Amino acid sequence: MTLLSVRDLRVGFGREGHETEVVHGVDFDVTAGETLAIVGESGSGKSVTAMAINRLIDFGGGRILGGRATFDRKIDLATASEGQMQRLRGREIGMIFQEPMTSLNPVLKVGTQIGEVFRKQHGLSGRAVRDASIRALDRVRIPDAARRLDQAPHQMSGGMLQRVMIAIALAGEPRLLIADEPTTALDVTIQAQIMGLLAELKRDTGTGLIFITHDIGLVAGLADRIMVMRGGEAVENGAADQVLDRPAHDYTRHLLGAVPHFRAGQAARTDGARTGQVPALDVRGLSVRFPVGGGFLRKTRGVVHAVDGVSFDLVPGETLGIVGESGSGKSTTARAILDLVRPSAGRIETGGTAAVQMVFQNPNASLNPRMTVRGLLAEPVIAAGQNVDADVLERMRTLLGRVDLPDDLDRFPHEFSGGQRQRLCIARALMLNPKVLVLDEAVSALDVSVQAKVLDLLVDLQREFGLAYLFVSHDMAVVERIAHRIAVLYAGRIVEVGAARDVLSSPRHPYTQKLISAIPSIDRRRIDYTLDTEEVPSLLRPVGFVPPDQTWQEVGPDHRVAKEPLS
Amino acid sequence: MAVLRALLRHTSGQIGVVVIAVFAVAAVLGLLGLTPHDPLAQDRLARLQGPGATYWMGTDLFGRDILSRLMVGIGQSFAVALLSVGLAAGAGTVLGLTAAWFGKLWDGAVMRAMDVLLAFPAILLALLIVAILGPGLVTSVVAIAIVYTPIFTRVVRGPALSLKTRSFVDAARTFGSSRRYILIRHLLTNLVAPLTVQITLALAWALLTEAALSFLGLGTQPPSPSLGLMLSDSRNLMETAPWMLIFPALVIMLSVLGFNLLGDALRDVFDPRTRRALA
Structure with missing residues (x-):
């Protein structure tokens, strides 16, 4: 039975009579017990479309400009009064948002x-x-x-x-549930739990589900139908298998190609084998601890062991992927190497201060909005006590060209797109000719097609300048594309480390196995995610707690796994 | 120049600039002594005259020209307001930035001191300071500066705390940028918008506070003309000579409005996201 039938839905924002149309007439149906996935990149109008159905759009300055959205064969949601909508919301049409917090x-x-x-x-x-x-x-x-x-x-x-x-x-x-990127803010293992839950609920209750996501790989396991949106238009709409296996539109093909497929080590890089070079970065026994509850005249109640005895090295031209979920200590490790947090123990050896530079997750936040490209690129040079002379300007222009940005030093960050801004950050990090780049979730905030381009650029730059990358990410499929070696972090400690191909194809540690089995993939259709509700253990320890030593087992030429049990 | 040009494309900017420019010209002429009449000269035969051809805005109880007195008064009021707000903004910015950056004890000490100052109503605190230092122009400047310093400290500290944790500050630290460079280039430049808005608002308040102090006889001393004193003089003659009240009151109201409009426009102009849209 058709639960919702949308025809020529057009949505706009702005003053009445002067609206800018952002959704240009989409058609789709949702049947009871069926899942429709709306897939698109940022700005495609996917969320606006969904928010128009329960008319939450009215509260965000938007308006339905035309078309019909017939719910339950009798009510036109496009013209219903706010009173009618209030009776429908929650009772007939439920909504799940991106940020549960x-x-x-x-x-x-x-x-x-x-x-x-x-x-x-x-x-x-x-x-x-x-x-x-x-x-x-x-x-x-x-x-x-x-x-x-x-x-x-x-x-x-x-x-x-x-x-x-x-x-x-x-x-x-509700008979219709709208889920707007419900797992985007969550870790991959938690995401698997939520997807499993949604699949189970749909089966049990017969609720119609509209699932909005940027990740076409994620919906393969859940969707019955897929609608692909771009620039406010539905470019393709069909049965899930049809869209995934025989995409009719170029853009769908492009999206499917751009999504990093996880291929269990098959896509791992084969270049740049280790040949006994001197490490560009050597980390031994790094620990970072944060006291909790302490303060003026107050006793410290406990200590968070954010990072506990982490050791690794990195040779020129090599990428070490550090993977783990939130709270695993991967970002803290990166920040400790850059001296942004003070390590409580351990040794970090780099070739001087300028030898290690960092690229942050969110390019919008890591560029001062009030500085021009010139000022932004000049900063590392000024910090190093050098003058911004003709040579430096020449280097700016060279690097801008190298990362494929226009040679215009007077622009402000907001004049660039997200991907361009991240490339600007990369150019800035390269101003001082570093040996090591620490990339902390450097492509996570980007759309998939932009992500792929930035990854390609990073690989090119690595070959050209012999850079060593410490690539911190939660996304195994992305890490597979760029890493030579992988270290898996769990609860502040490395539990498995080795050549990317070995770790991804034959993971030995139970946590690595769980992490890999949770990765969504286009090849996994309508699978039953097994529901497990295990939570990451607390890292809060009593004062004076000494973590037990890790014992290592060699399982391959370059593949070690920690033998301690999952606590 | 680019800022001024952008300001003049902004509707409330146009009004603000025009109003403030008119008063600024009047103030400068007043301070230079280029008034239609001598603001202190008494004309016994022309006491309490209404606005007319000789005295455009009428005369007061002693037959002094209201327009001339207003021009000098505006000059003094503006000078006091600018000086005191400048001092308050400078002190508040330094205190707020350092409190946010260093945190801990220094932050606690600064902010508690500001809380103590804020606990007193502005005019009461100004009265207290004037009472200690004795009435006069310099005292007015110091008193108003002290009264408005806590507001600037708070306005700076709040955003500075959040700016401090932004990744571009982290990025600057990874380059090894100096503390001074980070505070000025990354924090202060991003505080321009809240600061300009606050400065223009504070200018308006400072004008009012200066007028209030003079009104109470603690600011500018007679026979020097000032907006507050002129209002004070008009109190008992409100019905017979309403022009004595209306013109100074209008000047105070319009200049406060002018500074507010100017502040709104400046905020838009300084923001690079709206500047391009205005250009």
Whole structure:
């Protein structure tokens, strides 16, 4: 049965009568129990389309300019009044947002926020609300539901919170559920849990699901139909297998080609084998600890062991991929090498201060918006105590050309696109001729097609300048493309390290195996993700805690795995 | 020049610039003594005259020309406001930036001191300082500067704290940029917008505070003309000689409005994201 039928939907933003149209007439249907995935890059209009259906767009300054969106064969959502929409939202049409951390009210208990739905929409009260809330949390597989109801959002992890959001969305028993990038802010293993949960719920409840994502690889496991959007238009709309296997539109092919496919080590780089060079970066026994609860006249309550005894080296022309999930200590390791956080133990050997430079995750935030390209590129030079002379200007122009940016030193960062800004950051990092580049999630904030170009550029630059890369990322498919060697970080320690091909094709540590099995892929269709609800252990230790030594097992010529059990 | 040109393309900028420019010209002429009449000369035969051909804005109880007195008064009020806000902005910026950057004890000490200052109503604190130092122009400047320093400290410290954690500051540290360079190039340049808005707002408040102090007899001393004193003189003659009240009041109101409009426009102009759109 067709639940939602959208025809020629057009959406615009701006003053009435002067709207800028951003969605130019899309058509699609959602059937009960079916999943429609809307896929597109940033600015494609995918979120706007979804937000137009439940008319949340009205609160963001947008308006439906034309077309119909017939829900349940009788109500036209495009022209419904706000009063009608309020009765539909939650009860008939549920919504899950990207950021579970900001979608819940931080000062109210989780139970209160779930209970509100049962009170308002089902007219329950007292004991019945609590029972219904516990059942709702049980349904999204939250262990120990009764205790969780009395917790505040900050006491729960991101994955838990997203499950709470799903529980809230499902509490109204909606017939249509809109999920806007529900796993983008989550770790890959948590993402697998949420995808598994959504698949299970869809099967059990017959809810129609609209799943919005930038990751075409992710939806292969869940979607029945896929609509690909670009520039406010649907370029392709069809059955999932059809779109993935026989894409009709060039852009779909382009997207499928640009998405980094994880190929279990098959795509690992084969160039640049180690031939006993002197390491450009040598890290031995690095530990970073943060005291908790300390302060003026207060006792330190505990110590967070963010990084614990991490050792590795990096030779010129080589990329070491550091992979792990949030809280694994991968970014802290990178920051410690750049002296942005103070290590509590260990030794970091580099060839001088300018020898290591860093590229940050978010190019928008790592470029001062009030400085021109000239000022931005001059900064490392000034910091090194040199004058900005003709030679330096010449080097600026050369590097700008090398990273494929226009030779215009008077532009401001906001005049560039996201990918261009990241290339500008790379050019800036290269101003002082470093030996090592630390790339902290350097392509994570970019659209997939831009991501691929920046990765290619990085590989080219590495060959040209003999750079060593420390590539920190949560995305195994991206790491596979650029890394020669991989170190897997878990709870502040390296648990497996070795040649990329070996680690990815035959992972030995249980955590590495779990990480790899959670990677979404176009080849994995409608699979049953196994639901496991294991959480990353707390890194908060008592004062004076000494971590046990790691013992290593050699499992290959360049492949070692830690023998300690998963704590 | 580029800033001024952009300002003149901005509607509220145009109005603000024109209003402030008119008063600034009047102020300069007043300070140079180029007034239609001597602001201190008394004309017994022309007491309490309404606006007319000889005295455009009328005369006061002693037969002094209101227009001439206003021009000198504006000059003094503007000078006091500019000097005191300049001092407050300078001190507040240094205190706020260093408090945000160094944190810990220094931050605590600075911000608690600012809290103590903020705990007093502005005019009361100004009165207290004037009472200690004795009335006069210099005292007014010092008092108003002290009164508005905490506001600048807070306006700077808040955004500076968040700017400090932005990746471009991290990036600057990885290059080994000096503390001074980071504070000035990365923090201060991004504080231009809140600072200009605050400076123009504070100029408006400072004008009002100066007028209030003079009104109470603690700022400019008679017979020197000042906006506050002129208002004070008009109190008992409000019904017989309303021009004595209306013109100084209008000047105060319009200059406060002018500074506010100017501040709004400057904020847009200094932001590179809107500057290109305006150009």
